[in-house]
Structures are given as structure tokens and as C-alpha cells.
Amino acid sequence: MATNQIPHELLAKLAGQIVQDPGIPVAAPTVSAWQEPAHPIATIQSDDLPQRTDFAIIGSGITGTSVAKTVLEHGLAHDKTVTMFEARSLTTGATSRNGGFLLSHAPPFFKRYAETFGTDAARQIALFCDRTLESIVDMAKAENLDKASQIRDVTTVASFEDEEGFADVTESIRMYEEAIPEAKGKYTIINKETAEKEYHLKKSSGALVVHSRVFWPYRLVTNLLQRLLQLYPERFAIETQTPAISIIIDGSDNEYPYILTTPRGTVRAAKVFHCTSGFTGHLLPKLRGAIFPCRLSMTTQKPGPQWGNRPNSWLFHSKQSYDASTTLVEQGLYWMQQNAETGDLFVGGDLQRLDDFLSSDDSVISADSARNLTDLLPKRLFKEGWTNPITNTIMTSATALHRIWSGILSMTADQVPIVGSVPTSVSGRKVEGGEWIAAGFNGYGMSQCWLCGEAIARMAMGEPKPEWLPDVYLSTEKRLGDEVSMGPDAALASFFAR
DSSP: OOGGGGHHHHHHHHHHHHOOOOOOSSSSSOOOGOOOOOOTTTTTOOOOOOOOEEEEOOOSSSHHHHHHHHHOOOOTTTTTTTEOOOOTTOOOGGGGOOOOOEEOHHHHHHHHHHHHHHHHHHHHHHHHHHHHOOOOOHHHHHHTTTTTOOOEEEEEEEEEEHHHHHHHHHHHHHHHHHHSGGTSSSEEEEEEEHHHHHHBBBSSEEEEEEEEEEHHHHHHHHHHHHHHHHHOOEEEEETTTTOOOOEEEEEOOOSSOEEETTTTTTEEEEEEEEEEEHHHHOOOGGGGGTEEEEEEEEEEEEETTTOOOOEEEEEEOOOOOOETTEEEEEEEEEEEEEEEEEEEEEEEEEEEEEESSSOOOOOOOOOHHHHHHHHIIIIIISSOBBBOOTOOOOOOOEEEEEEEEEEEEEEETTTEEEEEEOHHHHHOOOTTTTTEEEEOOOOOTTTTTTHHHHHHHHHHHHEEEEEEEEGGBBBOOHTTTTTHHHHHHHHHHHHOOO
């Protein structure tokens, strides 16, 4: 979408939203269907905050959980304490608000990555995403949590409405297979006629078909955290409803120089891990703009009368669109999977006012988005499944909307995550190697978060950068200080380029 379509006043407003303080997560967010029922330790906290902790992890999503597990199991940290701080109840941020896909975004993005960072970097990213997904599944099986988190195999169908978008992704897959020959044949590319006949898609110019997995992210993470508490009761604590409001340095204790201020008191820490997704800019103000929040919406819906329960997940791509009279933007991507037990459809994606996207408030749902998601499936996406059994006509709206919620993802100006040590020039706190970050997953966290969390935990323990972590992810001073690629103008351009 071209920025010259957008009035100057609105562009100025958006630029301001990108660099504003995201604050701490709001106290009363919308409730995601993934979070029901709440886990028994959802509001766990100590009677009193510890005075000191060796490792302070801010955020209880999949990234922070990976950090905690890695540190607690690391041989060099056998006597170290770990405290996880969560602003709200356990794992109620982006991890439990997404689509529940275990699918790499890297192959369809390969062309973009290659053009921006080079083919070698694109290859690194693709291999890393595959490794991350396998690591999640292997961990879930090792912990006997694969059934509890409903990990299952599906066939993902990614449909493209416009011919230009389909041609571009086809070229991206070709480049991906050329760079990684062992991946050849992983994706099946089908034409318009096959997409309509086999998958009953409307307005499809063609589709990608690939085997992948889906799961219940909230249940995986909360059950794993409960297990870590049981295994390490003397070393691990989770403090929910305890947001980290500020971080300062106090030189009176060189071993624990960081002071985290919360509404329940202060805690000293030796090292701090920032795993707060779209809220990163609150505690790291110099990263505002380089990383910024984006609010999207999801629903659970009852399928149409003829839909049944299908072993698929779905992605629906279209061109971004902008209506100058209403400022409504369609972001260009919808996603859907189905609960294997209940048959409920989990459907997400957005058509909303342009300035509604750039927000960190997940207590709000765009009315435009809600209306759009309610009748999206029968009206626009599928030719089959939503026929009225009495009149034998296509239904004009979904049969039942069970729940709708919003969620905050983290976006970066250069469209790849920020992972590694936080430079003191960025934190403003003059302690080398004391703060670490893994954030900015641009809506594709499940194929990146787990190993990014493991990487920063290992590096904080003194290990070198894992060879499997893409170099372009690293939080170097040069990268984060580059106004051309990471400044507010780049962030705004990046937002419109998605």
C-alpha cells in the first residue's frame, strides 16, 4: 500500500503512534478462547517479592518460558535463582492470542529476505525457523505435554486472491528450494482451478499446500511453567500481576545492580531478560520505533452446517487495501484452524481503521474488525460449508460467534526479530552484558520465539552465539542505531509494506 494514498495528517498521527510509549499491559484485556479455562497457577505469586534474583525474566509467554527452562537446566546456573515477572495473569499476552500455528513463514518470505539481507541470510532464517518448530514439538513430547497442548498434524492451504501475489510467492518458493535443495517438494503449488475444486475456495488465483502442525499454545506454556516450578521450587518463582514499571541501576551492589520497580515493591537482579513483545519500548525507550506494537483480532466461530471437522489449517492472502473515505485498511492476511475436539474454528485477521492497528491496548476490539470477521467465511472465502439447510442458499453470516479478542504483536522496522545483548547505548544503563532481549517477531513468533529465548539464555550464561541463530537477528549497536533501517521513517514504511 502506497503512503501517498494517506493524508499527511494521518501519516503524522501514525508516526507518533509508532514511537509512543506502549506502557505496561492493560489490567483487563479481552479474554482469548485459548485462555479458557484458566490454568490453576494463572495468578500465582509469592507472599512477598524476593529481595534479589540472579535472573529476572520480564514476560511469561513462550519466549520467557524458553529462557527460564534453559537457565534452570544449565549446568552453570545450578545454584542461581530465576524470577519471572508477569504484568497480568500467566501467559495472557501474544502467546495465547495467536492462531496456534506451528508453521514456518520463511519460505513464502524467502525472496523478501534474500533481497534485503542476501541469500545466505535468508537461508539461515529458513533453517532456523524449521529448527525452532521441531524443537517445540520435541520439547512437548519429552515433557509429555504434546497431548495436553493438542499438537497435531494438518495440511496448510495458503490461498492468494491476486495473481501478482501468487506469482511473487511462487518465485519465493522456487528461490527457497534452490537455496535449500533438501526442501524441494515440501510445498505443492496448485492453480486456481485446483484450489477451487479441491478446497472450495472463492476468489483464489492459486495456493500453496504444505504439511504442518497446529497446537494450543496457552496449555503448552502454562503446563511447562507449572512443571518447572515443581522441579525447581527453591530456585524458580513466578510473580503474576506484577508488572515491571521501571528499571534503574544502583551501584551500591555490583553483583545485583538492577533495581526493578513493581507495584508490589522492588527487586534487585543480576541480569534482566526483556521478553515483552510489543511492550518492549516501555522499559527500553530508545527502541521505540525500531520495535512497535500492532493490534490484531481473532475469533472462535461455529462452522457452517456442511463443514464438518477438517484436518487443515488455512491462510488467505490478498492485497492490502485502503479506503480514503473511512480510513479502513484490510491488512491482507486472514488465518484459520479448527479445534479437533469441538470443531470450533479459530479465525483471525483484520479490516479496521488505519490508526486502530498501532495500539498496545488489547482491552479494545475494533467494531469494524468484528463485523468483518463475523461474515468473512461464507461471504468471501469459501464456496462450500455454509449452505442454509432449509433454503439451500449460501448463508450471509457465520452461524455463531463464540468469542472475539484482540492481541498485541511486536513489529520491527527491518522486519526481523531483535535478539541478543542490549547495548548500553540503547538501555542507557551502564552495565555491560546485563540486559538481554528477544522480541519483534512480526506476527510469526511460533517459528522463532522458542530458540530465540534459548539463545539469549545461553549467551547470558557466557556461551557464544549459537551457530543456528541468524546473524541478522542480533541486537548489535550498529543495527539498532541505524536510522535508515531502524528509525521511525523505516518503521512506518515497513508497516505499509506488509
